[in-house]
Amino acid sequence: MTGxxxxxxxxxxxxxxDEAVSAYADAAGAARILAGGTDLLVQMRSGMISPGLILDxxxxxxxxxxxxTPEGGFRVGAAxxxxxxxEHPTFGKVWPGVLEALNLIGSTQIQGRASAGxxxxxxxxxxxxxxxxxxxGATVTVQGPGGRRxxxxxxxxxxxxxxxxxxxxxxxxxxxxxxxxxxxxAYLRMIPRTEMDIAVVGCxxxxxxxxxxxxxxxxxxxxxxxxxxxxxxAAKALIGSKLDDAALEAAATACRAACHPIDDKRxxxxxxxxxxxxLLKRTAGIAADRAGRS
Amino acid sequence: MxxxxxTVNGKxxxxxxxxxxxxxxxxxxxxxxxxxxxGCDTSQCGACVVxxxxxxxxxxxxxxxxxxxxxVTTIEGLADGETLHPMQEAFREHHGLQCGFCTPGMVMSAVxxxxxxxxxxxxEIREWLxxxxxxxxxxxxxxxxxxxxxxxxxx
Ligand SMILES: Cc1cc2nc3c(=O)[nH]c(=O)nc-3n(C[C@H](O)[C@H](O)[C@H](O)COP(=O)(O)OP(=O)(O)OC[C@H]3O[C@@H](n4cnc5c(N)ncnc54)[C@H](O)[C@@H]3O)c2cc1C
Ligand code: FES
Ligand code: FES
Numbered sequence: 001m002t003g004x005x006x007x008x009x010x011x012x013x014x015x016x017x018d019e020a021v022s023a024y025a026d027a028a029g030a031a032r033i034l035a036g037g038t039d040l041l042v043q044m045r046s047g048m049i050s051p052g053l054i055l056d057x058x059x060x061x062x063x064x065x066x067x068x069t070p071e072g073g074f075r076v077g078a079a080x081x082x083x084x085x086x087e088h089p090t091f092g093k094v095w096p097g098v099l100e101a102l103n104l105i106g107s108t109q110i111q112g113r114a115s116a117g118x119x120x121x122x123x124x125x126x127x128x129x130x131x132x133x134x135x136x137g138a139t140v141t142v143q144g145p146g147g148r149r150x151x152x153x154x155x156x157x158x159x160x161x162x163x164x165x166x167x168x169x170x171x172x173x174x175x176x177x178x179x180x181x182x183x184x185x186a187y188l189r190m191i192p193r194t195e196m197d198i199a200v201v202g203c204x205x206x207x208x209x210x211x212x213x214x215x216x217x218x219x220x221x222x223x224x225x226x227x228x229x230x231x232x233x234a235a236k237a238l239i240g241s242k243l244d245d246a247a248l249e250a251a252a253t254a255c256r257a258a259c260h261p262i263d264d265k266r267x268x269x270x271x272x273x274x275x276x277x278x279l280l281k282r283t284a285g286i287a288a289d290r291a292g293r294s
Numbered sequence: 295m296x297x298x299x300x301t302v303n304g305k306x307x308x309x310x311x312x313x314x315x316x317x318x319x320x321x322x323x324x325x326x327x328x329x330x331x332x333g334c335d336t337s338q339c340g341a342c343v344v345x346x347x348x349x350x351x352x353x354x355x356x357x358x359x360x361x362x363x364x365x366v367t368t369i370e371g372l373a374d375g376e377t378l379h380p381m382q383e384a385f386r387e388h389h390g391l392q393c394g395f396c397t398p399g400m401v402m403s404a405v406x407x408x409x410x411x412x413x414x415x416x417x418e419i420r421e422w423l424x425x426x427x428x429x430x431x432x433x434x435x436x437x438x439x440x441x442x443x444x445x446x447x448x449x
Binding site: 109113 | 295296312313314316335336337340343349350351352354355356357359360403406407422423424425426
């Protein structure tokens with residue numbers, strides 16, 4: 001065994017965010033945050049990482065709560081598991097796309113633990129909840145030694161496995177905006193198997209419909225670039241249209257143009273790029289149906 | 295080394311663990327409850343499923359320290375003395391196992407399913423088992439066993 005494998009790991013489960021932030025900052029890079037552990041423990045076992053301190057954030061109430069904001073949106077603690085969010089009486093009706101994306105992660109036992117915060121902070125460009133959160137226009141609250149800040153979800157990932165969180169910063173919660181009438185969202189992914197696989201392409205669409213015309217839209221794609229991408233040109237192609245074939249084709253073209261994927265055993269560059277356009281059309285259709293397009 | 299205490303199969307236990315010790319290692323190595331298996335190192339196979347405070351979890355996907363104070367049930371805790379749990383009996387009856395490696399996790403997962411969704415359809419059963427991998431049976435008899443246990447567990 002190498003020296004680093006021999007060193008023991010300390011485990012801490014603070015009850016307040018302030019304690020967690022100071023322990024995290026004091027450990028100066030040697031600590032890792034543990035939410036559901038479905039990425040972290042696997043990475044530790046494979047020897048990819050070997051932290052000196054594990055900070056379990058599941059005992060901090062603000063990180064495990066779901067609440068409605070005064071504006072009529074939702075605040076979801078960063079460590080809330082997919083299974084807990086699925087049990088919330090209204091969240092899934094208001095944000096079905098966000099919920100279906102989070103609940104694609106793993107099997108029942110994984111869903112009982114895996115969080116949206118972990119999915120985002122793990123930094124995988126294929127994280128399923130990330131495109132759905134970005135399409136939803138969600139923001140995150142981050143707290144560190146320097147205080148709190150709010151940033152859009154799309155500003156968090158900066159590359160595979162890397163985020164813009166500063167040393168010592170902890171993701172506290174996601175805030176989803178209030179819902180306008182006639183709007184909804186959807187998430188679809190393409191995987192080679194039917195279950196338990198990593199997205200070859202993921203697509204989140206959130207849109208508003210009025211009198212059959214799309215009045216607002218956000219489109220995000222996963223697994224086609226080093227980070228999940230917000231595709232503004234695709235949204236522009238949808239807004240003002242009746243989501244007719246020409247508008248959908250224009251949005252699909254914008255999606256294909258936003259792709260800078262890798263070539264790997266799951267999918268070639270050509271395949272991923274093509275699928276991105278196909279998924280956009282299907283996902284937009286589902287979101288529009290849910291929004292009650294007339 | 296920190297000490298953890300929990301209730302395992304109705305008995306209070308405690309032991310010293312390292313921060314990195316997984317719940318499954320604590321069960322197998324400290325408590326010698328080797329019915330809970332380890333079939334992978336990527337949290338995918340489900341051989342290690344146990345119940346934590348009544349919900350099925352992969353005991354390789356959490357630290358022993360996280361289970362401090364919890365109630366844990368392993369495959370060893372299901373039977374009532376010499377009488378098998380209805381789910382174990384159903385697996386035996388319907389040949390829901392061949393080599394048996396996946397079986398402890400399958401049974402624990404299945405018990406949680408029938409508790410949460412007693413009337414699960416065949417499709418729902420198959421979907422629930424997506425996190426439990428079996429290399430022998432082709433799943434068919436496992437599904438049949440669970441369908442049988444749906445009737446015997448509620449009886
Ligand atoms: C069998 C299996 C199947 C899977 N299938 C999928 C899938 O289909 N789709 C998918 O997207 N993913 C999948 N995953 C990956 C994983 O489950 C998800 O990424 C999950 O959302 C991670 O959440 P977690 O709470 O378990 O994170 P953890 O493992 O606890 O944390 C992940 C990373 O984020 C950091 N972190 C966590 N929370 C915070 C925070 N609040 N602030 C700062 N840093 C933080 C941790 O330090 C760690 O580096 C799968 C994993 C397994 C084991
Ligand atoms: S040992 Fe494979 S999932 Fe736990
Ligand atoms: S019976 Fe052999 S792995 Fe399932």
